[in-house]
Amino acid sequence: MNRNLIQRNWRLAALWFPPLLFLALFYFYPLTSILGLSFRQGDAGLLGVWRDALASSSVWNVLDFTFWQATLSTILTLLAGLPAAYLFGRYRFPAKALLRAIFNVPFVLPTVVVAVAFNALLGPRGWLNLGLMEWLGLTSPPINFLNTFWAILVAHVFYNTSIVLRMVGDFWSRLDPRLTEAALVFGANRWQAFRYVTLPLSLPIIAAAAVLVFIFDFTSFGVVLLLGGPQFATLEVEIFYQTTGLFNLPLAAVLSAIQLLTTLLLTVLYARLSARASQPISIEIEEASQKPLSSRRARLLAGGLIAAMLLFFSSPLVALASRSLARLEPDRQQRSVERGLTLDFYRELGADRRASLFTVPPATAIAISLGYAAGTVVLALALGLPAAWALSRHKRAILTRLVDPLLMLPLGTSAVTLGLGFIIALDQPPLDLRASPLLIPIAHTLVALPFVVRSLVPALNSIEPELREIAATEGANAWQVVRYVDLPLVGRAVLVAATFAFTISLGEFGATAIIARPEFPTIPIAIFRLLGQPGALNYGQALALSTILMAVAAGGMLLIERVRIGESAEF
Amino acid sequence: MKTKQLLSILLLVFVAAACAAQPDEPRQLTVMTHDSFEVSEAVVTSFEAVNNVEVIFLKSGDAGSMVNKAVLSGDAPLADVLYGVDNTFLSRALEGDIFEPYAAPLLADIPHEFELDSQNRALPVDFGDVCLNYDKAYFADNDLAPPSSLEDLTKPEYAGLLAVQNPATSSPGLAFLLATVGHFGEEAYLDYWQALVENDVKVAGDWETTYYTEFSRWGGERPIIVSYGSSPPVELIFAEDPLDEPPTQAVVADGTCFRQIEFVGILKGTANRDLAEAWIDFMLSPAFQEDMPLQMFVFPVNPNAELQQEFVDYLSVPDSPVFVDPEDIATNRETWIADWTETVLR
Numbered sequence: 006m007n008r009n010l011i012q013r014n015w016r017l018a019a020l021w022f023p024p025l026l027f028l029a030l031f032y033f034y035p036l037t038s039i040l041g042l043s044f045r046q047g048d049a050g051l052l053g054v055w056r057d058a059l060a061s062s063s064v065w066n067v068l069d070f071t072f073w074q075a076t077l078s079t080i081l082t083l084l085a086g087l088p089a090a091y092l093f094g095r096y097r098f099p100a101k102a103l104l105r106a107i108f109n110v111p112f113v114l115p116t117v118v119v120a121v122a123f124n125a126l127l128g129p130r131g132w133l134n135l136g137l138m139e140w141l142g143l144t145s146p147p148i149n150f151l152n153t154f155w156a157i158l159v160a161h162v163f164y165n166t167s168i169v170l171r172m173v174g175d176f177w178s179r180l181d182p183r184l185t186e187a188a189l190v191f192g193a194n195r196w197q198a199f200r201y202v203t204l205p206l207s208l209p210i211i212a213a214a215a216v217l218v219f220i221f222d223f224t225s226f227g228v229v230l231l232l233g234g235p236q237f238a239t240l241e242v243e244i245f246y247q248t249t250g251l252f253n254l255p256l257a258a259v260l261s262a263i264q265l266l267t268t269l270l271l272t273v274l275y276a277r278l279s280a281r282a283s284q285p286i287s288i289e290i291e292e293a294s295q296k297p298l299s300s301r302r303a304r305l306l307a308g309g310l311i312a313a314m315l316l317f318f319s320s321p322l323v324a325l326a327s328r329s330l331a332r333l334e335p336d337r338q339q340r341s342v343e344r345g346l347t348l349d350f351y352r353e354l355g356a357d358r359r360a361s362l363f364t365v366p367p368a369t370a371i372a373i374s375l376g377y378a379a380g381t382v383v384l385a386l387a388l389g390l391p392a393a394w395a396l397s398r399h400k401r402a403i404l405t406r407l408v409d410p411l412l413m414l415p416l417g418t419s420a421v422t423l424g425l426g427f428i429i430a431l432d433q434p435p436l437d438l439r440a441s442p443l444l445i446p447i448a449h450t451l452v453a454l455p456f457v458v459r460s461l462v463p464a465l466n467s468i469e470p471e472l473r474e475i476a477a478t479e480g481a482n483a484w485q486v487v488r489y490v491d492l493p494l495v496g497r498a499v500l501v502a503a504t505f506a507f508t509i510s511l512g513e514f515g516a517t518a519i520i521a522r523p524e525f526p527t528i529p530i531a532i533f534r535l536l537g538q539p540g541a542l543n544y545g546q547a548l549a550l551s552t553i554l555m556a557v558a559a560g561g562m563l564l565i566e567r568v569r570i571g572e573s574a575e576f
Numbered sequence: 577m578k579t580k581q582l583l584s585i586l587l588l589v590f591v592a593a594a595c596a597a598q599p600d601e602p603r604q605l606t607v608m609t610h611d612s613f614e615v616s617e618a619v620v621t622s623f624e625a626v627n628n629v630e631v632i633f634l635k636s637g638d639a640g641s642m643v644n645k646a647v648l649s650g651d652a653p654l655a656d657v658l659y660g661v662d663n664t665f666l667s668r669a670l671e672g673d674i675f676e677p678y679a680a681p682l683l684a685d686i687p688h689e690f691e692l693d694s695q696n697r698a699l700p701v702d703f704g705d706v707c708l709n710y711d712k713a714y715f716a717d718n719d720l721a722p723p724s725s726l727e728d729l730t731k732p733e734y735a736g737l738l739a740v741q742n743p744a745t746s747s748p749g750l751a752f753l754l755a756t757v758g759h760f761g762e763e764a765y766l767d768y769w770q771a772l773v774e775n776d777v778k779v780a781g782d783w784e785t786t787y788y789t790e791f792s793r794w795g796g797e798r799p800i801i802v803s804y805g806s807s808p809p810v811e812l813i814f815a816e817d818p819l820d821e822p823p824t825q826a827v828v829a830d831g832t833c834f835r836q837i838e839f840v841g842i843l844k845g846t847a848n849r850d851l852a853e854a855w856i857d858f859m860l861s862p863a864f865q866e867d868m869p870l871q872m873f874v875f876p877v878n879p880n881a882e883l884q885q886e887f888v889d890y891l892s893v894p895d896s897p898v899f900v901d902p903e904d905i906a907t908n909r910e911t912w913i914a915d916w917t918e919t920v921l922r
Binding site for chain 2: 124128130151152230231233235236246248249250332347362421425429433439440520522533536538541542545
């Protein structure tokens with residue numbers, strides 16, 4: 006082995022060390038501990054448990070349903086997201102940053118909030134049903150949306166369209182426009198240019214987005230439980246039920262393993278696909294890759310698309326926000342009750358009439374949530390940058406090819422199972438983190454890491470090697486090459502990655518999986534606490550706090566959009 | 577590595593000794609509990625002041641998740657005390673062997689019907705009844721008598737009026753299923769559910785959905801739902817505008833409600849046995865017992881504790897709720913739920 010190669014291997018190992026150590030400690034160790042323990046608990050032995058599970062028709066029903074709804078949801082999400090991604094990636098139009106921020110908000114919201122929002126819009130007493138009943142003089146609500154298969158699909162599209170928009174839209178905004186222009190010069194029409202130039206180049210990123218969306222739908226929990234209702238069960242719901250309801254750990258472990266293996270297969274497939282298809286594409290400034298909507302027809306199409314998207318994404322959110330300000334006692338109350346606007350629910354948030362030990366002012370819950378989110382961003386970037394670097398610089402190394410799919414595994418892992426894994430594995434000092442607030446950013450990082458890496462790698466890949474070589478021959482040292490060539494080019498991708506980490510942390514609701522310190526509640530946990538209690542004021546406060554979370558999320562998104570524009574001007 | 581460990585242990589011992597030397601430094605007591613646990617700040621502070629202790633609460637999911645975590649961490653317990661395991665999960669905790677017995681002196685005051693563990697590993701703290709609730713206005717408007725028994729719900733006049741929770745995912749849902757098992761017997765409860773299905777019962781996944789979406793009080797379609805005996809007075813206390821009386825009512829006729837009793841126990845292996853005992857004594861004393869109703873909407877097992885006026889006026893407590901033996905629940909829970917799922921959801 007020559008010295009160069011040895012040096013290269015050392016560098017590769019050094020790059021992989023932090024993310025691998027993190028995964029080993031906080032993912033593989035807890036997971037193997039709990040799966041091992043679970044399988045040992047069964048009376049039937051390891052093989053027997055599997056045999057019993059696979060012979061059970063209810064397990065197959067769950068598997069069937071899980072795949073079926075995830076496939077449908079992914080297709081619908083792509084159909085909703087790709088046209089918008091094209092519009093956002095290739096065109097300039099007013100209020101773009103604001104619109105992008107709005108479309109990204111759902112991704113941050115915890116499922117309890119989304120369920121409440123859809124209820125406020127489409128529930129039996131949602132705005133739509135109330136309006137229709139009044140208008141048509143009906144006595145019962147005409148729209149039956151909650152607890153249907155449609156509710157699950159719609160909620161999945163509502164959640165995950167922003168993944169497509171962000172990943173594919175960002176890619177298209179960087180795609181060299183000369184490629185399409187060349188095709189047009191040679192006589193292709195716009196459709197052909199898209200079909201034979203843009204689309205083939207974009208397939209890896211579309212596939213990547215689809216895989217992420219699929220994994221999210223495949224492991225869906227809250228949406229299915231809260232909006233789908235009791236007749237639907239995905240694998241994750243069934244794992245929760247087997248673990249918590251029945252303490253049937255062996256069966257839960259089999260289901261967890263099936264979910265894990267499926268995710269692993271998907272990510273390996275994905276890694277193969279993208280490795281074959283990726284090639285350097287020059288990063289272009291948005292000004293060059295994007296054009297204004299010039300023709301009337303284009304403006305009409307774009308306007309229609311944006312209006313439809315806006316209606317879909319903002320109406321549940323607006324319904325939720327308006328509900329938190331509305332006084333809506335039932336009509337047939339003997340005493341006449343005013344209908345109208347009220348700030349009571351917001352006032353009550355700070356009031357705490359029960360003087361409970363665990364009531365924290367909303368500002369504190371927001372600060373705690375933001376603190377965890379900031380911690381997640383730092384941790385996820387610190388681990389994700391070296392991993393992404395290794396993935397793009399040492400693509401063919403065996404280590405890289407082995408580790409790559411593993412990064413995505415936490416996404417496909419049952420939170421309930423992993424939560425129990427933390428309990429039994431991290432129980433000795435110095436790792437006794439079972440009741441530590443540190444566990445929250447750590448768990449959030451596990452979920453955010455794949456997103457961070459996936460958004461960084463394409464940007465790192467797309468750096469043309471010649472640029473670095475030129476810099477090197479001009480006398481720049483390795484650090485200078487990174488600082489002045491790579492970093493500016495990667496800056497935007499880092500920002501997108503940070504957004505992912507931040508938003509995932511803000512909306513994550515893992516109270517059932519992780520031991521929560523009630524004195525440090527995040528916003529979702531505070532909302533969940535209020536929802537569990539009867540009474541108009543409690544429900545109203547949950548609505549108010551949900552609205553605040555939504556506003557914080559939208560504000561954060563908007564801020565990031567601002568920074569993005571500032572950053573890209575530097576290129 | 578070895579030396580490092582040794583050094584850190586030495587350091588710890590030194591620090592601990594230093595702490596012990598200072599009597600003012602409060603010790604720590606950790607209480608593991610479920611997500612619904614609430615307590616007044618003043619109540620905890622008074623305990624902390626008297627015992628020179630800092631109480632740390634760990635919320636560990638719903639009651640089932642909490643017991644799972646306690647059982648799985650048995651070798652290295654997460655806390656000194658566990659509070660909130662109820663009679664539907666009691667057997668799982670006792671079989672998991674997580675508690676040390678403690679014969680608290682105050683047990684003498686507490687009625688025997690609440691004591692389900694003869695070895696005093698799990699001590700009763702509070703109870704709450706899962707009962708049918710109905711929307712008073714609906715029955716007044718429609719000139720219909722509210723139901724007064726489980727059997728009533730299968731009659732044609734109550735068709736399409738009832739919403740319940742899935743026992744697989746909801747604690748009141750499971751309690752109501754157990755009420756039917758206890759009332760009709762293991763042979764007949766499924767026939768009853770079949771009749772409910774024919775009478776168009778609506779099943780929701782959780783209590784929140786039943787209460788805030790299905791219940792006609794909250795704008796839904798169903799004027800009868802499964803909720804708690806405490807829900808009507810709580811509606812009054814947390815009304816948006818002051819009400820003269822609760823808008824809802826609980827059905828507490830004999831054999832219609834299921835009583836959930838919550839227990840506390842000292843976790844095996846605690847280093848703070850004395851503090852744990854003090855905490856349990858405190859939980860059973862009127863100071864804590866009187867705080868529970870408004871915080872958690874559950875009621876004292878200690879008869880010396882007094883209730884707030886709203887509860888005195890409007891709380892209906894069933895005289896003879898349905899009883900199902902915790903061991904039967906542990907043995908049959910899976911079968912009952914699976915059979916219920918087959919009958920009602922498929």
